[in-house]
Amino acid sequence: MKCVSEKSEDKIREAAKRVFLKKGFDGTTSRDIAKEADMNIALTNYYFRSKEKLFMEIFKDLMEMYFQSIILILNKPIDIKTKISEVVENNYQMMKQEPDLVIFIMNEIHKEPERLLVKTALYHQLKSTLFNQQLDEGIETGKLRPIRIESILPLMTSCIEFLFLGKEMHQKIFNMSDEEFEAFSESHKDHVKAMICNYLILED
Amino acid sequence: MKCVSEKSEDKIREAAKRVFLKKGFDGTTSRDIAKEADMNIALTNYYFRSKEKLFMEIFKDLMEMYFQSIILILNKPIDIKTKISEVVENNYQMMKQEPDLVIFIMNEIHKEPERLLVKTALYHQLKSTLFNQQLDEGIETGKLRPIRIESILPLMTSCIEFLFLGKEMHQKIFNMSDEEFEAFSESHKDHVKAMICNYLILED
DNA sequence: GAATATTTTAAACGATTGTTTAAAATATTC
DNA sequence: GAATATTTTAAACAATCGTTTAAAATATTC
Numbered sequence A, B: 001m002k003c004v005s006e007k008s009e010d011k012i013r014e015a016a017k018r019v020f021l022k023k024g025f026d027g028t029t030s031r032d033i034a035k036e037a038d039m040n041i042a043l044t045n046y047y048f049r050s051k052e053k054l055f056m057e058i059f060k061d062l063m064e065m066y067f068q069s070i071i072l073i074l075n076k077p078i079d080i081k082t083k084i085s086e087v088v089e090n091n092y093q094m095m096k097q098e099p100d101l102v103i104f105i106m107n108e109i110h111k112e113p114e115r116l117l118v119k120t121a122l123y124h125q126l127k128s129t130l131f132n133q134q135l136d137e138g139i140e141t142g143k144l145r146p147i148r149i150e151s152i153l154p155l156m157t158s159c160i161e162f163l164f165l166g167k168e169m170h171q172k173i174f175n176m177s178d179e180e181f182e183a184f185s186e187s188h189k190d191h192v193k194a195m196i197c198n199y200l201i202l203e204d
Numbered sequence C: 001g002a003a004t005a006t007t008t009t010a011a012a013c014g015a016t017t018g019t020t021t022a023a024a025a026t027a028t029t030c
Numbered sequence D: 001g002a003a004t005a006t007t008t009t010a011a012a013c014a015a016t017c018g019t020t021t022a023a024a025a026t027a028t029t030c
Helices: A008-027 A030-037 A042-047 A051-074 A080-097 A101-111 A121-127 A130-140 A149-165 A167-173 A178-200 B008-027 B030-037 B042-047 B051-074 B080-097 B101-111 B121-127 B130-140 B149-165 B167-173 B178-200
Strands: none
Touching: A008 A030, A008 A042, A008 A051, A008 A101, A008 B008, A008 B101, A030 A042, A030 A051, A042 A051, A051 A080, A051 A101, A051 A121, A051 A130, A080 A101, A080 A130, A080 A149, A080 A178, A101 A149, A101 B008, A101 B101, A101 B167, A121 A149, A121 B167, A130 A149, A149 A167, A149 A178, A149 B149, A149 B178, A167 A178, A167 B101, A167 B121, A178 B149, A178 B178, B008 B030, B008 B042, B008 B051, B008 B101, B030 B042, B030 B051, B042 B051, B051 B080, B051 B101, B051 B121, B051 B130, B080 B101, B080 B130, B080 B149, B080 B178, B101 B149, B121 B149, B130 B149, B149 B167, B149 B178, B167 B178
């Protein structure tokens, strides 16, 4: 009977997520996962049919998590300046919580672009957000600088994500402890918010 | 006699660089390298003592290339606005020429942070650039926004590098061909230049 | 509680990994 | 041009990879 402990399938899934995030698909072995989950190695193929299948299940979840929250904010009924701040803030919190997420996603897509089967829905989903509408309107009335959504979206995420993507590098180069990095990234985040708003918004 | 063809050692090194950049350390096998170089597999260990040694030699070169050019620009005797433009432009050209470079470096450091043995010299090297001097002076005289070099440096690189880091992702999401991506990244680059200057420089 | 279904186990599968060997081929030396 | 040194080769090494097997342990059904 398994009342207290979680089901084996979930235990493996969670363990696999931790290991994949840390070491990537190529760097992770089935035995790594079994060891992290403290289970017999045969069980990874008993519950999931293969390492690849297990990976794809986790990868899809993480991609969802990565895009879902930002789209939610882009559709909020708030002014564009607040919205930009919220997107950056959300991005920062996500990176703080899961610093390995972006390097993991980027790397796996880079090595196997077919993995990004995200239905083209994502494009239309982004294009049809309230944010995009606000952007068009602001540009029309001269309140916002003419800039495509393809440019403004990466701007809102790249500065923060890049910091965490190269967390180890930045810490080593600038000789920062974990605490110092956190303080630094916090102040960096505020610069990013202000910088993007300054550039995009032509009059208040 | 080897008059025309390059020496075997260099042939292997160049082949290994191509494969490592594309597939990373974990994803690359010794046989991949041998095949790319069109040489017997035993030669990779004959010239370089192991896959790891061969990798580290290439990795060090690429890291040098990655940092060297930016430091050169940071020390140029030009005004800070032109300098920012040049750093971004240089970064953009480097990414265009070798789109796999940043994801490769970030990923390998992420998986094995000890690989970044870059002497702490790099920190002092960055801190003692003319750019840093100009930054301090500009802040002192109120011409520049108070911002640490630790923040302004990543700002100048992250926006461009992130675009290429997630090249496959951005192309798929926004449904861009290679040509469209090039045009897009070019315009994005100009936005980045203007945005950073706008934010940093308080009066002209 | 015997019969059935499900889960877990240890052990092994063939394939591939990085690396080494020892002989063959080629280049260099004197 | 024989002797020596260097480079290249095919073959094999033990270790590890993802995966499978068939039996043991446990849970469920009636």
